[in-house]
Amino acid sequence: MPGPARPPRPHTLLVTGAGGAGRSTLAAAAASAAARRGHRTLLLSQEPADRLAALLGCAPPEHPGSPWEAAPGLWTLQVDAVRAFRTALLGLQERLRGALDHLGATPLDEDELLELPGAGEFALLRALTEASAATGEEPGGVAEPGGAAEGERGPARPGGWDTVVADLPPVRQTVPLLALPEVLPRYLRRLAPPERQAARALRPVLAQLAGVPVPGARLYETTAEWQRALAGVRRAVTGPHVRVRLVTEAGPLALRALGTARAALALHGLPVDSVAVNRLLPDGSADPWLAEAAGTQRRALRELRAECAADGVPLLELPHLGHDPCGPGDLAALDLPAVPPDSPASTPASAATAPGAAPQVEDRLDEDGELVWPLPVPGADKAELGLVRRGDELIVDVGPHRRVLELPSALRRCRVAGAALEEGELRVRFVPDPGLWPTPS
Template identity: 55%
Template sequence: MRTVLVTGPGGAGRTTVAAATALAAARRGERALLLTADREDATARLLGGERPPGLDVVRVDSGAHFRDELLALQDRAGTVLDLLGAGRLDAEELTELPGAEQLALLRAVRETAGGGHDLVVVDLPPVHQSIAALALPGQLRRYLRRLLPPERQAARSLRPVLAQLAGVPMPARRLYETAARWDAELAAVEAVVSAPSTTVRLVAEPGEAAVAALRTARLGLALHELPLDAVIANRVLPTGSSDRFLSALSGHQQCALKELAEEFDGVPLHEVPHLGRDPRGTEELDELIDGPTGESGLWAEDGEAVPPGPWRVEDRLAEDGVLVWHLPLPGARKDQLGLVRRGDELLLTVGPFRRIATLPSALRRCTVSGAALTDGALRIRFTPDPDLWPRTH
């Protein structure tokens, strides 16, 4: 199963492109699933109420997901809440919090794994929210490990005895069991997001602002090692219009398209024509796929994803006495970078994005001796710590 995550700046037509991508797969004879959390159910309007053969559509109800999860947590923490004299919440009074939509969508992505579909297309929120959401499972797992270290769970066998001595229930066991369940669910989501068969597709309406937004988005994707399989330029106007206004707009778009092609060299850049209206129904989505003149479709074949490159350690101990950690960050600037070593972790800030990465085992026994940003890659030099590095005889 392949998973395509569709995102881009707000108002760029992400839902339209996601629906067209899933429909194109269904037209090829694949079994496709379109997954969306759109509150207004724009996919129903796009498909015109039709359900083409081979295409399933699931709209995630993030409000219901939030209520179910919070009520389940309340039930599991019932003993603690009773001890504190807390009042229980009812489903009718619960309103979802910010971020609930992304969490519900990620859980739905995990639940689709192994569902028998050839392709799952996920209509994600705007790009900055999407990058934060895709990084969330790893971040939450890190928080759980810090707050409730797994190695301390061995002591839970003593808690029933302590409960009898104290005469009150001990909530720690239930707390660790809940943390373990959360960690397992987050790990399953993280596995789907980081799978080689999962790629990201960026959508934007070509223009100066879109180029800047996609440049920043690519940097965020690279920071979290998410492969990009295509850039979709949506609502592209025809060239050669005799109308001065349309000709000027088209000229600006063509300049932006040229800049995108240079910025994303090596990444497929597809142009989706402007129909002069919002598409509605499968026939008009087919027109987006095939183009107004019936040429070969944009999604006739899925291109190879273009990963930012692996984070790898280069052994230069024999030559320079150092290990070098290569972190591809295309488009990064030195004034955007922040780098802090903290124990066995690296706190890396790149523009508006941040990631806390665990150091490879070999680098944990080294000290940071320098860093340089060249050719779109951050190279961090590590010198072995003589007190920790194995000695040779």
Template identity: 50%
Template sequence: MRTVLVTGLGGAGRTVVAAATALAAARGGERTLFLSADPGEVLGAPVRGGVETPEPVADGLWAARIEPAADFRAEFLSLQERCGAALDLLGAARLEDEELTELPGSEEFALLRALAHAARGDWDRIVLDLPPLRRAIALLALPEQLRRYLRRLLPRERQAARALRPVLAQLAGVPMPAQRLYETAERWDAELAAVQAVVDHPATAVRLVAEPGPAAADALRSARLGLALQGPAPDMVVANRVLPAETPDAWLAGLIAQQHKHLAELRTEYGTVCELPHLGRDPRGLDDLALLAPSDDALLAPGPGWTVEDRRSEDGGADGGFIVWRLPLPGAVKEELTLVRRGGELLVTAGPFRRIAPLPAALRRCTVAGAGLVDGELTVRFAPDPGLWPLGR
């Protein structure tokens, strides 16, 4: 199964490009599911089916509308039921379905749950319409971050003491935290792990959509850095609403010249760019989407991932060499880059983005010996700790 996550600048036509991508895959013979929180009528008619009951749109293509409000209410009521004993102990008045309204962040959680549910289906391709760039990058980082929080707040080793809680409750005279709290944490961790597995899968890619203009290059450059740190690498840059090359209209000619100048900048930076034409109208319906199908000829070459390189033998043997962790960070600036080692984790901050990355097993037995940033690649050097990694091994 291949998963395509479509994001881009606000107002650049992400939903249209996502729908066109899904239609092209379906017409290529793949069973395809198109997911969006706000598909509108881009497919020619409103999408009414949910994730559990997607609506057939064309041969090989199904679509589902993600409902953040309904998802929030269902999850909140489920959590309230699971934590009922603790709420009753506190004298809390439970909330009813009809008085619940979604909170900020509900859409992100609904999108993640929809992706996890869809990944369990029999699809050849899933196309997910993500929020704008910065929100999308934060969303892709969310599963790993939340799982880390759960491990810190409700560590698995403490769950072994669950059998003692009835005894402690009798001694204290009050109920102890319910077992359902840990069960809920385990359920959340399993759901987040399922989403993280989809995001981290080699067959998952991000497509970046922008309308060529002064803001596009800087925004995409920042997004590329964020994705290198937090999520899957982009497999395509889509320049949407490209105007025709020639026109007798002088005002429009100036706009076209500006577009093509920025298109040239994007080609210089990415090597290849998928250009989709401006239709002169808002795209609506399958016939319009067929005119906007992104071409696989514009796919970007896969970039290098995070790799560990053992250079001890090259640098003079086990007592004098290093193990190097290579982290590609295109667009990173040395002055905006910080590293902090904390136990078995490395805190990396690059510009506005931060990731707390678990160290590979071999590097947890090492000390940080230095780091450098050259041509968009961060290299962190580790020296084996003699107390944890005996010499000669």
């Protein structure tokens, strides 16, 4: 008899885009709009707490590191990267104490730990994972399992969020960040293959023969815990409950950057909810400089409209307020659509672009003698695409972004015959390898 249905995950909006385009402001505006619609909303951001408080028009938090209510129905969590990094590293050090003692290592003290580059992104991803966990589900994390004390797993504990809005870094850092739950397990499988655990009984003998300790059960147990934690992260950042909003400004380089971002996100199975064009100047200014700047924006905006309309992606055009947005009045003036679960953007993605899933192989053996693997890369430019076959994997590049895809079983017995960019898809053609393809008996 089936158990009770698991409560749904909160609708999750990931806000990223060009650096300096106003991502934090528009993330706050989206969260504020969702809260005004009556949805219990959490805004996650790495912005300093006083900056967030000024943006939302509320008092700074009394207890940093925990969500605070910035407005009715709207909670905000300022992700403390330094604190999260120290907690995770000290936890990992404790778990590896035996190996470190064997090497004669001197343990690190908390007060000497400085934040490393990228620690903030890891902390934000962990907070997003915990906040996005369905009610009653144990949240995962990317930090060392068990490294944080129970009281430090803050964002998931209030629970019951209807909407979670994450203010993410620029898209150049966001794409690899969201790809981590897929990439790291692959590395772990290579570094600590599960089949090696079968030799557990031989470890003492091997250690004496080799003269050095052989990795013990603890290594594999820790690896398994990391695998489970990463699976939790993957559930949080992929699925029909997740949408991505790209923020840009209308400039001469916006179209190319937008195309690369959309293609990279689509390649990783992350659907774009909408594109927000921020800080649009009004037409008809008597000031020659403003009139010229507005004209440049309008020309770029026409290109962005055409690009988004061709692929059915909503384009949100947001005005320049003449000052830095500050307070609920300014956030409401941006007129940014809310992101509640019943919005059209929450419609589940099609099977071809399901988050985290690989597209289906098209069987064209009878017509052309080929199998075709269509990979979604909407907005991509042919010059920025790269393709390499490596054993049973296909490595695909979109500009600076990369995804390593495991080939379906049928394609592992084939050779790559070519590829073409057609209507937003990279269509990779395969032909059967006579030495591997089964022949009729």
